Amino acid sequence: MEWFDCHAEIGRRTVPGPLQAPDAAALAALYSEIGIQRALLTHTSMYEIHALTGNTRILQEVAHHPQFSPTWAILPPATEELRDADHFLAGMRKSGVSALWAFPTGYSLNTNTFGSLYEEMVARHIPLFVKVGAVGWAGITSLLAEVKGLNVVAILPTVWGEDRYFRPLVEHYPGFHICTSMYMLEGGVKAFVDRYGPFQLLFGSSFPDCQPGGSYFSLLCAGLKEQDLVAIAGGNLRHLLEEVRL
C-alpha cells in the first residue's frame, strides 16, 4: 500500500514552528522514518513571500526527490503576475505540476476573479486545494456552486467535527474532497466511508501544522476494508492527478 500525502509543506516560516522541514531533503528523511512514500508539496514562500517565488522554489526543491510532486499557487489573472492562463498552463505542463493551491489573502475565489482559469481547470481536471479556514464554509460552498465540475480538496479548519458542514457538500459535489489531516472525529472516517464510499477522502498530514503520525495511524486503524484504505491512503490522490490533462 502506498501512502501519498496530499498536503505537506516545506520551507522556512517567518515564525518557525517546532516541526518545519526547511527543504525537501528534511521532509524526505522524516517521511522515510514514518513510512509515507509520496507527498504533494507546497512551499512556505507561496503564501509568505509571493506565489511566483514559491512556485519557483518548489520546483527546485523537488527536482532531486521524485517521491515529491510540486503544486503551484494561483493569483488572479487580472493582475497578470502569473501572466495569462495559457502561459501558466504551459508552465505547469513543462514543470510537471498537476495541482493548484489558493491562498486567498488579498483576493477572492469567485468567478469574477478566476473565471477564465477555472474554465481551464475544469476542462483539464486540475484540482484546487484550499484551506477552509481561509474562506470559511460559505466561501467553499459558493466556489463549488459557481464552478460546476471543479475538483476541490479542502483542508478542514479545525479538528472539532465539521461533518455538519462538509457532508452536504460531499453529497452535492462529486469533485469535492476532504483531506484527512484534521479529520480527528472518532469514527468519522468509517462513518463517512460507510455512507459515501472512500473516493472523496484523501490522506493528508498538513505537515508541519500537525503531527503527521496522527492522521496516518488513525486511518490505518479505522476499521476500513483494505481496498477503501488503499484508496484513501494514496489511490484517490493518484487517480485525481492522473486525470489531469495539461
Next chain:
Amino acid sequence: MSRVTPLVQEFLREGRVADCPVIDMHTHPDRFHSIYFPNPDMEGILASMERSGERLIAIAPHAALYDPYYGNPLMVKMLQAQPERFRGYWCYNPHYPELLEEAKARVLDTPGVIGYKLHPSTHQYPLSGDNYQPLLQWANVHRLMVLSHTWAGAECSADACRWVAERYPELIFIMGHSCYPEFDKAFALARDFPNFYLELTACERMPAFVDRAVREVGAHKLLFGTDLPWFDPNFSIGCVLFADITDDDRRAILYGNAKKLLRL
C-alpha cells in the same frame, strides 16, 4: 534514532500492544448539541475502545457538565454497567452549590468514581471563584483527583491553574488540554508542582507537542486523553507513537502514568 521502534512496529502491525494497553483519562460519552458524533452511546464508545486498544477510560458524560442533577446519575449508571472499563469523574457545576455536600460524599463512597471534573469555561466561572473553593479544599485534604478543562482565557488559563496550585498543592490536578495554547506555562506548572499533570487532548496533534512536553517536563507527567467521542483515540495514539521520544516514554504516557494514579 528511528521513530519506528519495536513498540511502534508492534502498534503498526497489530494496532495495539498487549503489555501497553491505553488508559484514556479524559472522555465525555453521550451526545453533544453542536457536533455530530457517529458513536456517542455506550455501545459506540466500547467499540471505539476495542478498535484502539483502550482498556479503561475515565468518563464525564456531556450531560453532567451541563445539568448535574441529570448527568451525574447518568455517569454512575454507566460505571455500574461497565465497572471494568470505566472510571468516573463527578462533575461539579459551581452554579449549583447546593450539590456540594453530595459531591463531597459521592466521590468517596461511589465505586468507580475517581475524582472531580470541572469545566470553568462551560460554566463561565473562574477556578478562583468562591463556589469552587470548598470543593478544591476538600479535594486538597483528601488528595483527590481533579480533571479541569484548562484553556487560555479568564476562567481556567495557566495563570488560574497556578493560582490553584499555590493554594491546593496536595490535590492531583489534571490540566485537561494542557492549558491550550499556553503550553510553556503549562510545562512550568507541571515542573513546579508534583501533583499537576499535563493531559493531551487536542494538543497532541500540535507540531511536536508531545516531543516538547517530554523534553520540558518528563514523560511521567503526561496523561493520555481524547475527549472521546470527540476524537479518534488512534489519531492521538499515532501522535504519541510518532513523537521523537523513547518507548519507555510512550509506555508511560499511554498507560503507565494513569495506571499509577489509578492504583491499578
